Amino acid sequence: MRSQGSVELRKRSAADGHTCRVAFTVRLPAEHADPPAQAAQADESTALPTPGTLVCVGLDDTPFCRDMQLALMEHFLHADMGRSLSVGDTLEEQDGFVDLALGRVDPHGVPVSLG
Numbered sequence: 001m002r003s004q005g006s007v008e009l010r011k012r013s014a015a016d017g018h019t020c021r022v023a024f025t026v027r028l029p030a031e032h033a034d035p036p037a038q039a040a041q042a043d044e045s046t047a048l049p050t051p052g053t054l055v056c057v058g059l060d061d062t063p064f065c066r067d068m069q070l071a072l073m074e075h076f077l078h079a080d081m082g083r084s085l086s087v088g089d090t091l092e093e094q095d096g097f098v099d100l101a102l103g104r105v106d107p108h109g110v111p112v113s114l115g
Helices: 037-041 063-075 091-095 097-101
Strands: 002-012 020-031 057-059 085-087
Touching: 057 063, 057 097, 063 085, 091 097
Parallel strands: 057 085
Antiparallel strands: 002 020
């Protein structure tokens, strides 16, 4: 199966709030890799994480969509809702999303010690 298109994650400049820079780019066409033989033989229950162990971070600038993300995280993905969250209400949250998702900062934007 081949897919067409491209996607870019743009990050606003903190200096003026309007200039964007590309933080992440994916360009297609791309081909899906064949699943490993072991994964193809595994049943669905072994591929899912233990309920309550998955931590999710969502991003949207619309309150309704953030609420939908949280509902999906809780009821469909069975994520750890004590640690999962959806951000994007402010430009600061939007700009800090990548660092938050990678665990470089906490939900308040404070740098996390990686040591």
